Amino acid sequence: MEIRAAEDIEIRTDLFPPLSPLASSLYDSFLSSHCSSCFSLLPPSPPQPLYCSAACSLTDSFTNSPQFPPEITPILPSDIRTSLHLLNSTAVDTSSSPHRLNNLLTNHHLLMADPSISVAIHHAANYIATVIRSNQKNTELEEAAICVVLTNAVEVHDSNGLALGIALYDFRFSWINHSCSPNSCYRFVNNTTPYHDVHVTNTQTSSNLELQEQVGGTSLNSGNGNGPKVIVRSIKRIKSGEEITVSYIDLLQPKGVRQSDLWSKYRFTCNCGRCVASPPAYVDSILEGVLALESEKTTVGHFHGTTNKEEAVGKMTDYIQEAIDDFLSDNIDPKTCCEMIESVLHHGIQFKEDSQPHSLRLHAGHYVALNAYITLATAYRVRSIDSETGIVFDMSRISAAYSLFLAGVSHLLFSAEPSFAISAAKFWKNAGELLLDLARKLLMKSCGESDVKCMKCLMLETSNSHRDIKEKSRQILSCVRDISQVTWSFLTRGCPYLEKFRSPVDFSLTRTNGEREESSTDQTVNVLLLSSHCLLYADLLTDLCYGQKSHLVSRFRV
């Protein structure tokens, strides 16, 4: 099944009214901090049981369920709770097809053919049967419920991107297939806003979704009215008849990693335009890009001995990824993490081909380099908080520089693939906030106050909202490029890797290679201006994907 547009759909259009989930559950770690029904944050001393209101508490009848069996891994307790809610809250309908429950695909045959999960499904189904009824001989229905949750449930995030739990929606959302270059995205809301436009149709009928009888008679209002609602929004223009697609995974990954993610989570091989493109899509060539460094002749000692290019790239990415993982699991301190990652980003690796030594470095937009910038921005920020006063400022400065560089790379990718808007919005917001923090530190140094405005970009804020997003982003980027001409060398001083690049939005290498022109002027105003542009760009992208301005820009004046 799939969902197709019933009419031409403009960019930035919400396709459905907000949909309530059929069933949902928090992850275990949020059970005592968030309402188990609507996922809202509970007060510091939450009521018992853990619901924000009497209406929400009515939605759950399994508060005193027995302990979960230990053999359910990799199935999570939240998957089991969602399956229980599904079976409890809806009239079960298996009539449409043996592979469907309430019209939702089970993928039962595929999941049960995989020994790494079939045993867990079996145990989980037995558990559910003991909770909801006494007869445990035939657990087909319980298995189907678990499989429906594994195949269709989506992770629910709060407004800060924190993954709180999962929710399962009816076919209007669950029939939307995945694409690595999707034309839509989705978000979650708690409160209902009146929506009137319905632009989509399912492939079985030529009519719109009001014809609920034709899809198996399942009530469209059978969801848990209090749960997190989902809204689907177009991020590209969609033609009548075109399939609506969203992404099920992180799109900032090359084809091989996306394919293995999709296979392990959903058991299908994606054949979307981006996956089958030959030669590979431009963004994929960047996400896996490596550069030959014949002229620089710089190598890192511990990588000597690598004989072929693929092996060399594998070693380089493994080394960076291990440093990231070690930092995240507290095995290495932030300073060691920065040194390890930066030495590889900066120097690259040497390998031999036909007995000739060659040097390689990751492209600035390589997907492992992107993860490295996220980690470095965090690690330098942690160092700025933990450090003795003397280096607090420098650590903040380099943290902001990495964050701005990441935002710049995300712009390059977004320009070629509009569905990267979601990640780009996050990166530009982070960069704006870290630069704002840096500006505050600069102002404390000079004991001053500042209120800066960019007249060119202020016009963008007030101008006609239909103005082309590309045109607006071009304007903002042109300002960022101008300001960076005098600020980038200040931001990256003492960071040999970032110092190499001409600017955060121009990834060519500086000709001077280390000998840089330092501006002697006070950088406070420039850093504030950069921050405001980052937040303005984040607002533009947030509006595209989420239909709401975050009003970040109003916070930039110091």
Ligand SMILES: C[S@@+](CC[C@H](N)C(=O)[O-])C[C@H]1O[C@@H](n2cnc3c(N)ncnc32)[C@H](O)[C@@H]1O
């Ligand atoms: C949430 S459902 C989407 C709707 C589903 N096609 C249906 O018929 O109900 C997810 C499942 O749809 C299939 N699917 C989704 N996107 C796909 C894609 N791009 N290529 C192949 N199969 C896909 C996979 O079986 C996946 O596990």
